[in-house]
Amino acid sequence: MALLEVKDLTIRFGGLTAVDGFEIRIDQSELVGLIGPNGAGKTTVFNMLTGVYLPTEGSITLDGKNTVGKKPYDIVEIGAARTFQNIRLFKDLTVEDNVKIAYHNQMSYNLIQGIFRLPTYWKEEKKAHESAMELLDIFDMKMYAKTLAKNLPYGKQRKLEIARALATKPKILMLDEPAAGMNPYETKELMETIHFIRDKFNIAVLLIEHDMSLVMGICEKITVIDYGKIIAEGKPDEIKSNPNVIKAYLGE
Numbered sequence: 001m002a003l004l005e006v007k008d009l010t011i012r013f014g015g016l017t018a019v020d021g022f023e024i025r026i027d028q029s030e031l032v033g034l035i036g037p038n039g040a041g042k043t044t045v046f047n048m049l050t051g052v053y054l055p056t057e058g059s060i061t062l063d064g065k066n067t068v069g070k071k072p073y074d075i076v077e078i079g080a081a082r083t084f085q086n087i088r089l090f091k092d093l094t095v096e097d098n099v100k101i102a103y104h105n106q107m108s109y110n111l112i113q114g115i116f117r118l119p120t121y122w123k124e125e126k127k128a129h130e131s132a133m134e135l136l137d138i139f140d141m142k143m144y145a146k147t148l149a150k151n152l153p154y155g156k157q158r159k160l161e162i163a164r165a166l167a168t169k170p171k172i173l174m175l176d177e178p179a180a181g182m183n184p185y186e187t188k189e190l191m192e193t194i195h196f197i198r199d200k201f202n203i204a205v206l207l208i209e210h211d212m213s214l215v216m217g218i219c220e221k222i223t224v225i226d227y228g229k230i231i232a233e234g235k236p237d238e239i240k241s242n243p244n245v246i247k248a249y250l251g252e
């Protein structure tokens with residue numbers, strides 16, 4: 001059974017069919033790219049996979065469970081985490097607190113235990129602190145734990161966003177243009193981080209990216225969409241030489 005199985009996914013906004021009959025199958029720990037020209041429908045696919053948009057038609061099965069019609073936080077519980085095109089962090093909180101907040105879906109103290117700072121609260125907070133520091137260590141960012149998120153260099157803010165997504169313990173991590181705005185050095189570091197995460201946590205990664213060297217360099221298979229429809233699927237080498245893909249990108 002595939003980890004993520006999407007069939008005939010379609011969404012219409014008034015007269016515009018933004019995504020039309022999209023299909024994908026992703027196995028556990030697979031690294032998959034989703035590419036296409038501007039406005040092709042990539043982010044809209046992510047928004048349907050994560051419960052932000054309700055598809056007009058189609059089915060999505062994650063880890064054997066239907067996710068269509070479920071709320072975004074329920075889909076996080078089932079095992080999907082994402083990052084956004086525009087970085088979304090609590091910019092005035094520290095790096096550590098940004099990660100700790102993401103652990104809150106796993107904390108088990110109730111309101112009363114929280115308000116009165118009862119032992120369960122302290123136990124859970126300690127656990128969250130330790131888990132956050134462990135994750136920051138993996139990302140080589142422990143030294144920034146007390147830094148405000150807004151004071152991090154751009155590439156590190158992107159890394160922190162990924163660390164936050166991982167704190168929810170996903171089975172699949174969806175990254176929406178993680179290299180946007182990065183310099184070549186940061187992009188290379190990001191490529192290594194994505195590979196490392198997949199190997200270390202044994203999770204699947206679905207990556208939307210405009211940087212072709214990044215997509216071709218790390219993805220095992222790639223789906224290409226244009227005007228909401230799949231125009232090619234295959235291994236990076238097959239995609240590179242696919243005439244439909246070349247045409248879509250060069251606009252001939």
Ligand SMILES: Nc1ncnc2c1ncn2[C@@H]1O[C@H](COP(=O)(O)OP(=O)(O)OP(=O)(O)O)[C@@H](O)[C@H]1O
Pocket residue numbers: 013016018036037038039040041042043044045
């Ligand atoms: N809520 C919405 N209402 C109306 N149209 C929408 C909505 N969301 C997306 N669209 C339209 O759907 C189409 C696909 O947009 P989408 O953002 O998914 O493309 P994309 O491939 O992610 O583009 P980019 O690479 O530029 O980020 C666009 O024409 C967009 O205007």
